[in-house]
Amino acid sequence: MGFLSEPKIPVIDIVDMRNSTSCRELVCSEVRHALEEYGCFFVVCDGITEDLNRAVFDGIETLFDLPMETKIKNTSDKAYHGYIGQLPFLPLLESMGIEHAASAHGVHSFTNIMWPSGNDIFCKMIQLYAKLVSEIEETVRKMVFESYGVNKYHESYNESVTYLLRVMKYRPPNMNETKMGSISHTDKTFISILTQNQVKGLEVKTKDNKWIPVNYLPSSFLVMAGDAFKAWSNDRIQSPYHRVVMEGQEFRYSIGLFTYHKGIIEVPEELVDDEHPRKFNSFDHFGYLDFYDKDSMFDQEYPHIKSFCGV
Ligand SMILES: O=C(O)CCC(=O)C(=O)O
Numbered sequence: 001m002g003f004l005s006e007p008k009i010p011v012i013d014i015v016d017m018r019n020s021t022s023c024r025e026l027v028c029s030e031v032r033h034a035l036e037e038y039g040c041f042f043v044v045c046d047g048i049t050e051d052l053n054r055a056v057f058d059g060i061e062t063l064f065d066l067p068m069e070t071k072i073k074n075t076s077d078k079a080y081h082g083y084i085g086q087l088p089f090l091p092l093l094e095s096m097g098i099e100h101a102a103s104a105h106g107v108h109s110f111t112n113i114m115w116p117s118g119n120d121i122f123c124k125m126i127q128l129y130a131k132l133v134s135e136i137e138e139t140v141r142k143m144v145f146e147s148y149g150v151n152k153y154h155e156s157y158n159e160s161v162t163y164l165l166r167v168m169k170y171r172p173p174n175m176n177e178t179k180m181g182s183i184s185h186t187d188k189t190f191i192s193i194l195t196q197n198q199v200k201g202l203e204v205k206t207k208d209n210k211w212i213p214v215n216y217l218p219s220s221f222l223v224m225a226g227d228a229f230k231a232w233s234n235d236r237i238q239s240p241y242h243r244v245v246m247e248g249q250e251f252r253y254s255i256g257l258f259t260y261h262k263g264i265i266e267v268p269e270e271l272v273d274d275e276h277p278r279k280f281n282s283f284d285h286f287g288y289l290d291f292y293d294k295d296s297m298f299d300q301e302y303p304h305i306k307s308f309c310g311v
């Protein structure tokens with residue numbers, strides 16, 4: 001019998017901290033610790049009702065039921081921002097991206113391409129959902145900035161943030177087919193906020209290279225740090241490898257709110273000292289995305305961001 005417990009993704013409740021400074025400090029340090037140790041945690045929050053959640057997943061099913069010639073009209077000049085599907089090495093996955101998802105304009109233009117005669121219900125629902133999830137993202141980001149004592153950069157960061165809402169559909173594998181819905185990768189984002197329908201599949205790799213399943217609590221979100229957050233933190237925060245493995249015969253739907261920074265990301269000077277020498281140079285976030293695309297480094301298990309802007 002051993003005393004070592006299995007690694008477990010932390011669960012953090014951000015609801016109770018609103019009215020108490022000492023409670024807020026504690027929760028901020030929990031968030032920071034979770035991101036440094038695991039690169040992710042489950043966030044428990046209020047604001048997104050079960051009804052809204054269900055309606056959003058129903059809406060996404062309807063979206064993926066559209067004809068292929070419509071879905072491929074979801075294009076973007078940025079890598080991994082538009083329609084992805086029928087990839088020979090990822091046959092189970094289909095995915096679409098809604099750029100500028102927290103703005104009325106972004107969701108409108110996506111909806112009008114998918115439904116030229118309009119779909120007001122989908123449009124309003126996605127806008128509301130993206131706005132609510134972006135509030136969670138902003139809260140978490142602010143907490144981490146506070147915990148590192150660099151809150152003064154939060155406002156200017158906020159002005160440059162842009163949100164991509166990506167929706168994913170994974171079909172069950174046929175016999176003798178790969179079970180990999182998504183191969184092992186780190187996100188190129190600053191922060192990703194993920195959720196799913198009831199069908200499991202996501203796994204995260206721990207610091208000591210163990211794959212652990214992501215078992216969502218009802219209506220919870222997984223907050224995950226991307227490579228840009230890792231670089232910004234001067235390598236304190238992890239951007240964990242993760243993958244999707246499909247078992248069973250059910251379709252899996254998931255949603256990710258992906259945060260990017262328009263422009264240059266700089267490591268705060270407060271996070272560089274004798275104990276923590278500079279590990280990353282300033283870098284252009286979308287430039288990093290282009291670099292990743294050109295070199296198609298998908299599933300290469302080495303630290304991509306270090307080869308892009310590492311010192
Ligand atoms: O489907 C999921 O739960 C995760 C998707 C993912 O890792 C991604 O889109 O980057």
Ligand SMILES: [Fe+2]
Nearest residue numbers: 185186187242
């Ligand atoms: Fe990912």
